[in-house]
Amino acid sequence: MNTRYKIFSKGCLDVIPLIIPVVPFGVIFGVIGIESGLGPTVTFLMSIIIFAGSSQLAFVQLYTGGATTPVIVSSVAIVNSRHFLYSAVIAQYLTKVKLFWKIILSYFLTDQAFIVSQKYFKEQPKNKDRHYHLLGSGFTLWFVWQLSTIAGIVLGEVIPKELNLAFAVPLTFISLIIVDIKKIDHLIVAITSGVFAIIFFNLPLRTYIIVAAAAGILVAYGMSYTKLYRK
C-alpha cells in the first residue's frame, strides 16, 4: 500500500511542471462558457463530462455559432483522434489491470498525464503498481482543470463583454499549434485547413469545420509520402 501511495504521489508531482499552461486554458474556458451564455452549470459539467480543453473550446465555439449535434460531436471526435495514439501506447502497460482501472485511467488520459506517465511506465518495466502513476498525474490534472474552470466561471460573471474575451479562443488554438507550424509541412496543412474554413464558412449547419479538417488531413496524408515530416 505504501509503495502504491508513493507511486501515486510521484505521478502527482511529475505532472506539475506541465500544469502551468493548463491553468489559463481552464480559466479561459470558464470565462468563454459564461460569455457564450452556456451558464455556470453547463460550463462546469462540461469540464467534468468531456475533460479535454481543446474539445471543450471547439464545442463552445461551434455551439454558439449555431452548429448542430452531429457537427459538434464529429468535430470533437476529430480533435480527440490524437488520443487513439496515446491509448495505443498506454495499452501495452495496462494489460494486467482490471477493467475498472482501465476505465478510470482512460478518463484521466490527457496530453499532460500521457507525457509524464508513459515515460514512467517505460522506466518501470516490472513494476506491478505502476498504473498508480497515471492515476496520480491524471487526477492532479483533473483537479487543477476543474478549479481553473470554476475560477473562469466566477471571472466570466464579472468581466465586461467589451473586452472581447471570446477572441481568446482562436488565440488559445494558435498557442497550441505555434510550435508545430514552425515546420513547413505543418504550416502547409494549417493554411490549407484555415483557407478551406473561410471558403466553406457559409455551408449549412457549420459543416465547414468538417470540410476544412478533411482538407487538412488529406494534405497531411500527402505529406506522409514526402520527407518533410521527418524534419
Place this chain on the structure above:
Amino acid sequence: MIWTTLVLAGLVTFFTRFSMIALLKKDYFSPRVKIVLSYIPSAVFPAIIFPAVFLNSTGQLVFLDNPKVLAALAAVLVGYLTESVIATILSGLGVLWLLIFFI
C-alpha cells in the same frame, strides 16, 4: 438539446482514450496512420482560428480595418519567438485591446 450534445461529446472523448486500452493492442496503427494523426492539431485548429480572426460578425471576410487580424499576427509572432502559451494569448489580447480602446 445541449445535454445530449454534451453527453455524446463526452462519450466520444472517453472512447478515443479507452479505444486501444480496451482492445489491448499496442501496434494497431501503421506508421503512416501515426504520422497523419500527428498532424491532427495543425489540420483542425486552423478551421477554428481562421474564421474567428478573418470574418466579422456577419461572416464577411475583412482583412483591413480588422483589429483581430493584427492581434492574431502579434500572437503568432510572440508565440513563434517565445513558444509560451501564456505569452501568445496575452499578446494577442493586449494588441486587440490596444487597437479597440486606444486607437
